[in-house]
Amino acid sequence: MTLVKTAVxxxxxxxxxxxxEFYKKLLEGELTEASANLVEIRGADGVRLAFRRDVNATPPSWPRPENSLQAHLDLLVEDLDEAERRxxxxxxxxxxTRDAAGPYEERGYSDPAGHSFTLRLNPTTAPKQG
Incomplete structure (x- = not known):
């Protein structure tokens, strides 16, 4: 029996x-819970995100070091250019905006509240034909 069923x-x-609303549209999801201080969504693939009201919230300053990253999301996409336009x-x-070092193609962004996230190209897993 699994003790923890999911995470948000x-x-x-x-x-x-x-x-x-930003993430609901980006993840093509739906609103699952809303109260005065918390709104939760579920993306089309089942990922769950929630947003808690903090009137004193300040966005992280990443990549500047004075304020830590706090949280970071990696969103796997099939087309970086199309995802960036969205x-x-x-x-x-x-x-x-520079090319990322390493084995993955990725680009960094911030949401409208200043939280950082990365669009990362989801490598295809289909076997090569021919």
Whole structure:
């Protein structure tokens, strides 16, 4: 028997309704819970995120060192350019524009409340043909 059934990542922000709407559209999800201080969504693939009201919330300053990263999301995508257009269209902004070092193609962004996240190319797992 599994003791923990699932996990929810919760981001503090001043306006949880607005941030939930950003991620709901980005993840093509649905609203699952809303109260005066907490809004939760479930993305199309089942990922759960919640947004807690903190009127004194200040966005992380990452990549500057004066304020730690606090939380970081990696969103796996099939098309980086298409995903970037969606992020920017929904109010996100690029924060890492140089090519990432390492085995993954990825780009860094911040959501409208300033939390950072990465779009990372999801490598195909299908066997090569021919």
């Amino acid at each position: 990542v919760i981001l503090d922000c001043a306006e949880p309704e607005k941030l939930a 992020v920017v269209g929904l109010g996100g902004r690029p924060i890492e």
